[in-house]
Amino acid sequence: MIKQDTFDFLAELADNNNREWFMDNKVRHDAARQNVIDFAAELIQQLHKVDSAISPDLDPKKCVLRIYRDIRFSKNKTPYKNNFGISLPTTGVKAGGAEYYFQVQPGKSFIAGGYWMPEAPHLKAIRQEIDYNGKDLTAIIDHPEFIKLFGNFRDQEKLKTLPKGYTEDNEHIDLLKLKSFIVWHELKDKELTKPGIINKISGVCEKIQPLNVFLRNAIV
Known part of the structure; x- marks a missing residue:
């Protein structure tokens, strides 16, 4: 579970996002990061049972993203993220x-899943899979439990024009216009500090797994 101290550190970091404060609180950062690494280790083992594409040998340290922001091309020059992220790829040890x-x-x-902003070759392959087997995808995303957990899958950023090679009368044109294919489910702070949260997240990921399988099959 996530410790309250981890939430406290992140909340204070959001109010003091500068190097001087961060260095004064580096010990707290390291403790919070270790808490998230330990959480990631549990999560990896549990999600492997849900989706065998999650390797049980993933290194939890490498799955926890760095807290340092890349500010080179950003108007926001604050040096640190005010969150910890855990990326769990299903295509090996690297994201993508x-x-x-x-x-x-x-x-x-x-907790989220799917494929955010695929690069052109993968996006083309996913659209082709939707064109050929769109009913398989709609059976997943239109299931009442799926909608209850994640909302309307179609309510994501879309192209304003038609994707190349497809026409307006395609029965799955609303899905073909999508730029990303992701879902997410919000979790309350209190939930994350209680025993059993790994099992709850695992249950949510069971509902995400068919979507990830569809997307993986598209880009194989």
């Missing part, structure tokens, strides 16, 4: 495909 993603942030924690 269907994955599960967990983020811990005071008041804004969530």
Whole structure:
């Protein structure tokens, strides 16, 4: 579970996002990061049971994203993220495909899955899979339990024009216009500090797994 101290550190970091404060509180950062690494280790083993594409040999340290922001091309010059992220790829040890993603942030924690902003070759392959087997995808995303957990899958950023090679009368045109294929489910801070949260997240990921399988099959 996530410790309250981890939430406290992140909340204070959000109010003091500068190097001087961070260095003064580096010990707290290291403890919070270790808490998230330990959480990731449990999560990896549990999610392997849900989706065998999650390797049980994933290194939890490498799955926890760095807290340092890349500010080179950003107008926001604050040096640190105010969250910890755990990326769990299903295509080996590197991201770049269907994955599960967990983020811990005071008041804004969530578990997510799918494929965010695929690069052109993968996007083309996913659209082709939707064109050929769109009913398989709609059976997943239109299931009442799926909608209850994640909302309307179609309510994501879309192209304003038709994707190349497809026409407006395609029965799956609303899905073909999508730029990303992701879902997320919010988690309350209190939930994350209680025993059993790994099992709850695992249950949510069971509902994400068919979507990830569809996306993986598209880009094989």
